Amino acid sequence: MSLLTSLRPGGRHGIAATETRDPIGYAVAALSRLAQSDVLDRLGLRKQTETAVYTATRGGFRTITRAGRTFARAGAQGSPGSRPVTATRPGVFDLTPSEDEQMLVDVVTELAAEVLRPAAAEADETCVAPEVVLKAGLEVGLPILGLPEELGGITEERSAVAGALVAEALAHGDLGLAVASLAPGSVATALGLWGSEAQQQTYLPAFTSDDVPAAAIALTEPTVLFDVLAPATTAVRTDDGFVLNGLKSAVPRGADAELFVVGASLDGAPVLFLVEAGAAGLQVEADPAMGVRAAGLARLHLDGVAVPEDAVLGTTDGTTYAECVRLSRLAWCALGVGVGQAVLDYVTPYVKEREAFGEPVAHRQSVAFMVANIAIELQAMRLLTWKAASRAAAGKDIARDVALARQLCADKGMQIGLDGVQLLGGHGFVKEHPVERWYRDLRSIGVMEGTVLI
Amino acid sequence: MAINLDDPKKFRPLVGQAHQVAMNMLRPISRKYDKAEHAYPKELDMLAAMIDGLSESGASEGAGAAGVKRDEKVDDAGGVKNGTNLASVMSIAEMCWGDVGLLLSMPRQGLGNSAIASVADAEQQARFEGVWAGMAITEPGTGSDSANISTTAVLDGDHYVINGEKIFVTSGDRADAIVVWATLDKSLGRAAIKSFVVPKGTPGMSVERLEHKLGIKASDTATIRFEDCRVPAENLLGSPEIDTKQGFAGAMATFDNTRPLVASMAVGCARASLDLTRELLSQAGVEVDYDRPALTQSAAAAKLLQMEADWEAAYLLMLQAAWMADNRQPNSLEASMAKAKAGRVGSDITLSCVQLAGSLGYSESELLEKWARDSKILDIFEGTQQIQQLIVARRVLGLTSAELK
Numbered sequence: 001m002s003l004l005t006s007l008r009p010g011g012r013h014g015i016a017a018t019e020t021r022d023p024i025g026y027a028v029a030a031l032s033r034l035a036q037s038d039v040l041d042r043l044g045l046r047k048q049t050e051t052a053v054y055t056a057t058r059g060g061f062r063t064i065t066r067a068g069r070t071f072a073r074a075g076a077q078g079s080p081g082s083r084p085v086t087a088t089r090p091g092v093f094d095l096t097p098s099e100d101e102q103m104l105v106d107v108v109t110e111l112a113a114e115v116l117r118p119a120a121a122e123a124d125e126t127c128v129a130p131e132v133v134l135k136a137g138l139e140v141g142l143p144i145l146g147l148p149e150e151l152g153g154i155t156e157e158r159s160a161v162a163g164a165l166v167a168e169a170l171a172h173g174d175l176g177l178a179v180a181s182l183a184p185g186s187v188a189t190a191l192g193l194w195g196s197e198a199q200q201q202t203y204l205p206a207f208t209s210d211d212v213p214a215a216a217i218a219l220t221e222p223t224v225l226f227d228v229l230a231p232a233t234t235a236v237r238t239d240d241g242f243v244l245n246g247l248k249s250a251v252p253r254g255a256d257a258e259l260f261v262v263g264a265s266l267d268g269a270p271v272l273f274l275v276e277a278g279a280a281g282l283q284v285e286a287d288p289a290m291g292v293r294a295a296g297l298a299r300l301h302l303d304g305v306a307v308p309e310d311a312v313l314g315t316t317d318g319t320t321y322a323e324c325v326r327l328s329r330l331a332w333c334a335l336g337v338g339v340g341q342a343v344l345d346y347v348t349p350y351v352k353e354r355e356a357f358g359e360p361v362a363h364r365q366s367v368a369f370m371v372a373n374i375a376i377e378l379q380a381m382r383l384l385t386w387k388a389a390s391r392a393a394a395g396k397d398i399a400r401d402v403a404l405a406r407q408l409c410a411d412k413g414m415q416i417g418l419d420g421v422q423l424l425g426g427h428g429f430v431k432e433h434p435v436e437r438w439y440r441d442l443r444s445i446g447v448m449e450g451t452v453l454i
Numbered sequence: 455m456a457i458n459l460d461d462p463k464k465f466r467p468l469v470g471q472a473h474q475v476a477m478n479m480l481r482p483i484s485r486k487y488d489k490a491e492h493a494y495p496k497e498l499d500m501l502a503a504m505i506d507g508l509s510e511s512g513a514s515e516g517a518g519a520a521g522v523k524r525d526e527k528v529d530d531a532g533g534v535k536n537g538t539n540l541a542s543v544m545s546i547a548e549m550c551w552g553d554v555g556l557l558l559s560m561p562r563q564g565l566g567n568s569a570i571a572s573v574a575d576a577e578q579q580a581r582f583e584g585v586w587a588g589m590a591i592t593e594p595g596t597g598s599d600s601a602n603i604s605t606t607a608v609l610d611g612d613h614y615v616i617n618g619e620k621i622f623v624t625s626g627d628r629a630d631a632i633v634v635w636a637t638l639d640k641s642l643g644r645a646a647i648k649s650f651v652v653p654k655g656t657p658g659m660s661v662e663r664l665e666h667k668l669g670i671k672a673s674d675t676a677t678i679r680f681e682d683c684r685v686p687a688e689n690l691l692g693s694p695e696i697d698t699k700q701g702f703a704g705a706m707a708t709f710d711n712t713r714p715l716v717a718s719m720a721v722g723c724a725r726a727s728l729d730l731t732r733e734l735l736s737q738a739g740v741e742v743d744y745d746r747p748a749l750t751q752s753a754a755a756a757k758l759l760q761m762e763a764d765w766e767a768a769y770l771l772m773l774q775a776a777w778m779a780d781n782r783q784p785n786s787l788e789a790s791m792a793k794a795k796a797g798r799v800g801s802d803i804t805l806s807c808v809q810l811a812g813s814l815g816y817s818e819s820e821l822l823e824k825w826a827r828d829s830k831i832l833d834i835f836e837g838t839q840q841i842q843q844l845i846v847a848r849r850v851l852g853l854t855s856a857e858l859k
């Protein structure tokens with residue numbers, strides 16, 4: 001780096017490249033350099049506490065991925081796997097969950113309220129989902145929710161509606177912890193939907209066992225105007241498989257994950273690859289974000305990662321990949337509905353109790369109408385999400401439904417997060433109340449690709 | 455039972471029919487009656503006869519303005535019902551895709567018919583069958599606070615004597631009868647407000663003038679004066695008792711049923727704009743790709759995507775409110791949610807479509823500018839945007855009208 005470039009302020013620290021410094025600016029910059037300098041530390045002026053360990057709350061430090069278990073190869077190569085049966089619908093408009101779905105929702109709602117919500121604030125701080133939360137999720141069967149019975153799962157038919165209801169209920173507890181809890185099951189669901197017989201028999205036994213591996217779907221990349229359908233990560237054919245190169249972001253529980261589903265371009269089409277942790281060339285880097293922090297988001301570096309021929313999940317023409325993208329966006333919509341509902345449930349009693357000018361602030365239309373609009377848009381978000389989910393369960397095309405649900409959930413979800421903080425005023429801005437966390441979390445709905453699916 | 459939000463399969467033929475009628479009968483005369491305000495759309499008589507025929511044959515599934523009622527019969531199957539409320543919102547949305555003003559002018563499909571269907575007893579239902587009824591609530595000094603009306607009805611023998619002035623009466627000049635709101639005793643407040651069916655030609659009821667409006671010009675909007683207008687006592691809809699505990703609920707029940715209908719009008723009108731704009735943009739080379747991020751597409755495509763998402767939101771809220779009515783679930787909250795969302799989305803979409811289409815959209819050479827004028831009333835009548843928000847807020851927050859004014 002030339003001296004001149006190093007003196008320019010732009011291109012770093014969120015400063016546009018066109019910014020210039022005036023004399024005062026240079027003086028301030030010099031002071032800032034000194035303040036950050038190691039010199040202070042060498043002189044013993046500052047306590048040196050940095051240790052070279054992977055910290056989920058701090059980016060910039062890379063480590064190899066977890067040397068996970070060896071997934072024993074099994075099943076016939078090339079044979080199609082078992083598939084969940086598509087759900088039949090009698091063609092009646094209906095907003096009533098089935099009894100099974102309702103039971104599931106009741107259990108998960110309790111889990112969210114009793115386990116996730118109390119753990120949310122600390123997990124947000126530490127960027128780690130506590131073991132007790134993850135265990136509780138495993139106990140209610142989250143990883144096998146989307147799997148058909150013959151693969152060790154619990155559903156008779158395609159369970160996208162149940163998936164949406166569960167995601168909403170979990171996110172009502174906490175979004176980050178919901179994502180951490182749902183990530184392994186998402187990989188299992190993907191294997192159920194698109195895996196070959198060999199892939200299903202190699203990987204699924206672990207997900208239906210007592211020792212469920214952490215796993216994640218890695219589609220997002222850290223570029224502006226990212227188009228998930230055109231990943232910059234590449235896959236190149238070799239004699240006995242493929243070599244992957246690229247960088248993935250927003251990978252949940254990246255440090256613990258034992259299996260990744262990675263999106264990469266192969267011959268111009270986006271394709272899903274199964275990549276086992278511990279593969280040579282695979283490195284994980286903490287990538288803490290504005291929100292969804294409890295999910296332990298990470299970047300995944302793929303530097304010449306060799307995978308075998310049967311690492312391709314589904315088709316190579318981009319259709320499986322597109323389906324995965326849609327189902328994942330659908331999951332984020334359902335999660336957004338859950339967080340939105342949490343906001344509504346929190347602000348409703350608050351504005352009725354909080355008094356200003358001698359009466360509850362809820363008695364003012366400017367406050368009450370904000371709550372009304374939260375309720376209206378939230379219900380609309382839920383209906384669009386349910387529509388897409390019910391169509392997915394019935395095996396119908398969901399491209400339009402998912403696009404509309406994502407658009408609405410991203411826009412209105414963020415508005416709900418914004419209003420949630422505003423309704424509490426200054427109290428909404430401090431961590432004593434959870435609305436500031438929901439504000440940060442709700443920004444993710446339109447940003448995230450992959451990570452979870454239903 | 456299973457969650458499914460696709461359009462009910464059984465209404466496909468009905469909606470298809472309504473679409474054909476809208477396309478082939480309403481659209482060709484849409485601009486004509488936008489220009490010829492106050493001229494009676496004579497073409498509608500034939501259409502109304504056809505709709506009556508359809509409803510007698512059962513092919514219409516009971517849809518229409520009078521289709522908004524609670525079926526008190528216990529459903530034998532015990533299952534989930536897709537009934538006349540859903541059929542009504544879906545077919546009316548389709549007709550309003552054709553033309554909102556003409557739909558509102560449709561003989562025997564007035565909001566007064568919805569009121570009769572919602573409030574009248576069995577004898578009255580039978581007596582007023584086939585009557586085209588307009589609805590008179592608003593007064594010069596009273597709009598949204600409809601409990602404050604000052605038109606009076608005084609019992610005199612076996613007649614009520616009505617005095618007062620009503621404005622904004624849709625089809626006030628053309629309808630066979632007017633359902634008018636009047637108070638039996640203003641000191642008793644909203645509980646004393648009752649609705650009366652006043653047949654056209656009743657001495658003492660006169661149409662004073664017709665309004666010149668921003669939109670829905672095909673529909674006549676009348677000012678009606680009542681001067682010692684005597685109507686038979688049995689024309690009071692529902693119970694004549696002043697039940698202060700029940701309060702306003704009787705008369706207001708109409709709104710729970712008509713608000714999804716007005717939502718459906720906004721949904722239909724907005725879809726007309728959206729459909730045409732999508733085609734015009736497509737001709738200009740703009741196509742929405744549902745899988746790619748909106749921000750990587752053109753601004754026009756991104757706007758289209760946002761409008762379509764909002765439209766779908768209004769549509770599903772509308773279906774939800776109607777579905778709840780069909781299944782005898784209280785839907786006051788959901789009816790207001792549907793109308794609030796559909797009303798504002800209707801305005802945003804129709805106005806944005808004009809902007810997207812530029813001077814082509816602004817010009818009378820296309821119908822986009824007309825739809826942008828027609829849509830505005832749908833965020834006003836049957837309860838303004840603000841009234842809907844008030845209702846939703848009170849319900850969600852559990853506050854009374856005294857607490858949240």
